[in-house]
Amino acid sequence: MPGFEVIGEEEKKEVLEVFETGVLFRYEFGDQRRGVYKVRQFEEAFARYCGAAEALAVSSGTAALKVALAALGLGPGDEVIVPGFTFVATWEAVLDAGGVPVLAEVDETLNLDPAEVRDRRTPKTRAVIPVHMLGSMARIDEIVEAAGDLPVIEDTAQACGGTFKGRGLGTFGALGTFSFDSVKTLTTGEGGMVVTNDKTLWTRASEYHDHGHDHRPVGRGNEGRSFFGFNYRMMELQGALGLAQLGKLPMMIERQRANKARLRNHLAGLPGVTFRQVPDPDGDTATFLAFFLPDEEKARAFNAVLAEQKAGAVYFYDNTWHYHRRWEQLHEKRTPFGRGWPFEQADGRRLNYAPDDLPRTAAIMSRLLVWPININMSEADFERLMSATDLAARVL
Numbered sequence: 001m002p003g004f005e006v007i008g009e010e011e012k013k014e015v016l017e018v019f020e021t022g023v024l025f026r027y028e029f030g031d032q033r034r035g036v037y038k039v040r041q042f043e044e045a046f047a048r049y050c051g052a053a054e055a056l057a058v059s060s061g062t063a064a065l066k067v068a069l070a071a072l073g074l075g076p077g078d079e080v081i082v083p084g085f086t087f088v089a090t091w092e093a094v095l096d097a098g099g100v101p102v103l104a105e106v107d108e109t110l111n112l113d114p115a116e117v118r119d120r121r122t123p124k125t126r127a128v129i130p131v132h133m134l135g136s137m138a139r140i141d142e143i144v145e146a147a148g149d150l151p152v153i154e155d156t157a158q159a160c161g162g163t164f165k166g167r168g169l170g171t172f173g174a175l176g177t178f179s180f181d182s183v184k185t186l187t188t189g190e191g192g193m194v195v196t197n198d199k200t201l202w203t204r205a206s207e208y209h210d211h212g213h214d215h216r217p218v219g220r221g222n223e224g225r226s227f228f229g230f231n232y233r234m235m236e237l238q239g240a241l242g243l244a245q246l247g248k249l250p251m252m253i254e255r256q257r258a259n260k261a262r263l264r265n266h267l268a269g270l271p272g273v274t275f276r277q278v279p280d281p282d283g284d285t286a287t288f289l290a291f292f293l294p295d296e297e298k299a300r301a302f303n304a305v306l307a308e309q310k311a312g313a314v315y316f317y318d319n320t321w322h323y324h325r326r327w328e329q330l331h332e333k334r335t336p337f338g339r340g341w342p343f344e345q346a347d348g349r350r351l352n353y354a355p356d357d358l359p360r361t362a363a364i365m366s367r368l369l370v371w372p373i374n375i376n377m378s379e380a381d382f383e384r385l386m387s388a389t390d391l392a393a394r395v396l
């Protein structure tokens, strides 16, 4: 997920154009900015790239989720189905909006199992957030179909630029959200985006993300407001970075795909190694190579040999930020807020946060090893990784 690998002259040039006007703020300063609107331009270019009608840039991927939930009108006690394998931000945003995350199983795509949408739905369910993890898509068409009248927010933080059957990820649900943080494919340092085809949702998102301002051209002091909001604005320097990085996104994805294919071909020759299911390989952003060993013991032993060779893979089964087995702050419902907010909104309903609550996900995660794929990989990198797997194969 390495946009930081290719920061260069294009980013410098875009950012300098902002400094030449001195206007760092996306709204107002009409005379001084001499027509430079980097955040607005980034939104337009990003929407075009994804094939969405509307885009709203925000301050982070977590903010994008929060803004999307506000656009949908999520309220206290409302349940939102989220996969048990994701970055914590997905369910933090639900809790921060006063909602109740309901954890669901993933399948061998490593993404939300579509069958779970029906199985976990209750009269309190208000939204579903599938996450396109590790660069590759969920079975998003089946998920949207299973959701029916339930709005879907696609957390596309880890699959920016990916597609499913030719259509941009993030555009299947009511809203799609993206992150441009330090480790994402497209990076603006910090930043995020919400995309939607629904103008009403976009308007609500836009107003909520900027204290309720309706952004009519009457001057900020005179604008109307439909409801209170918050501040999740993106600044011009980030917009400038986003424009430069978006220009490089096709190149980044192409190089990741080539690097991933080379490693995958090598691994495919080892007995007992299988791969994560990718519903549409043509739409994979190839930021990670995810592979399975026959069982937990073999996965741990295989990775121990890789680590000795300085080729260690990520073992997400033990990961504390991406997999529910280790989310002890959630297991124990720890909150910084008084009176147990927002967990007490669940009104005594049983919340499935215990570490052993998702056995099918555990069976998948315990066999999974993952290598991050970089844009820039040297022959020495390939050699180190491939010879390490050959050594590790002795445990199979």
Ligand SMILES: *Cc1c(COP(=O)(O)O)cnc(C)c1O
Pocket (backbone or CB within 6 Å): 060, 061, 062, 063, 086, 087, 089, 090, 131, 155, 157, 158, 178, 179, 180, 181, 190, 191, 192
């Ligand atoms: C990175 C990430 C986020 C949050 O993005 P930030 O910009 O860091 O707030 C949300 N969801 C997933 C799946 C992520 O990987």
